[in-house]
Amino acid sequence: ITGPATTERTTNLGAAEDFAFLKASVSVKVSARFSQLSMSDIAEAQKKTIAFIEHPMFDAISAVLICVNALTIGMQADYEARHGTDQVPEGFVIMEKAFCILFTLELLFRVYAFRTHFFKKTGYLWGVFDVLVVSLQLVEELVWLVWAGAGGTANMSFMRLVRILRLVRILRVLRIIRFMDELHGLVVSILNSMRSLFWTLVLLLLGIYG
Numbered sequence: 001i002t003g004p005a006t007t008e009r010t011t012n013l014g015a016a017e018d019f020a021f022l023k024a025s026v027s028v029k030v031s032a033r034f035s036q037l038s039m040s041d042i043a044e045a046q047k048k049t050i051a052f053i054e055h056p057m058f059d060a061i062s063a064v065l066i067c068v069n070a071l072t073i074g075m076q077a078d079y080e081a082r083h084g085t086d087q088v089p090e091g092f093v094i095m096e097k098a099f100c101i102l103f104t105l106e107l108l109f110r111v112y113a114f115r116t117h118f119f120k121k122t123g124y125l126w127g128v129f130d131v132l133v134v135s136l137q138l139v140e141e142l143v144w145l146v147w148a149g150a151g152g153t154a155n156m157s158f159m160r161l162v163r164i165l166r167l168v169r170i171l172r173v174l175r176i177i178r179f180m181d182e183l184h185g186l187v188v189s190i191l192n193s194m195r196s197l198f199w200t201l202v203l204l205l206l207g208i209y210g
Contacts, residue, residue, distance in 0.1 A: 049113040062106060063176050069099045070173045073166060100137050103172075107134050126175070133172050140165040 052058060076092045107130055111118050119127035140162060177187055 046113060049109060053109050053113055065099065065102060066172050066175055070170060072096070072099075073170060097141065100141055103134050103137065107131065129171075130175070133169060136165050136168050140169075
């Protein structure tokens with residue numbers, strides 16, 4: 001004898017089987033889709049990324065962002081000095097977070113494009129410098145989040161740490177040397193002439209006091 005309860009169980013069982021079949025079908029389709037992404041497709045995406053970051057406009061935009069970031073840091077420091085406070089307008093906070101995201105994305109693009117050849121392609125010292133500056137900026141944002149979560153009760157050691165991290169970010173301006181060939185050549189020439197300048201000063205001292 002088939003009652004209402006038996007019919008309901010049969011209906012539920014059929015629905016469960018249909019759902020399981022649908023789930024299996026979706027999984028098979030997703031797996032087939034991802035299997036179509038061959039190594040050649042990945043290599044093609046990497047080539048496009050390399051072409052994107054090696055375009056002169058990419059370096060130009062990076063240089064402009066570095067200069068604007070340095071300018072905003074200076075304006076923020078001037079505001080804090082004039083008003084004697086560590087609380088800055090919301091606009092400065094938004095710009096700092098935006099710069100943090102942009103420079104992090106720039107570094108990730110370069111790492112994705114060059115992979116294990118990142119330091120060789122960008123230069124070992126420049127690569128370490130980029131990673132260090134971006135990491136310190138991320139640490140600064142993390143410190144601010146921890147401070148805000150603790151209720152915003154800052155002490156002198158905390159503010160000193162934040163100022164040091166902010167000053168380190170000023171060094172990002174040095175990256176402009178890598179983007180501008182003329183400036184790079186000028187800096188290299190000055191550094192190469194230091195040895196000759198030193199011996200010139202020694203000769204002048206010997207001539208004056210000898």
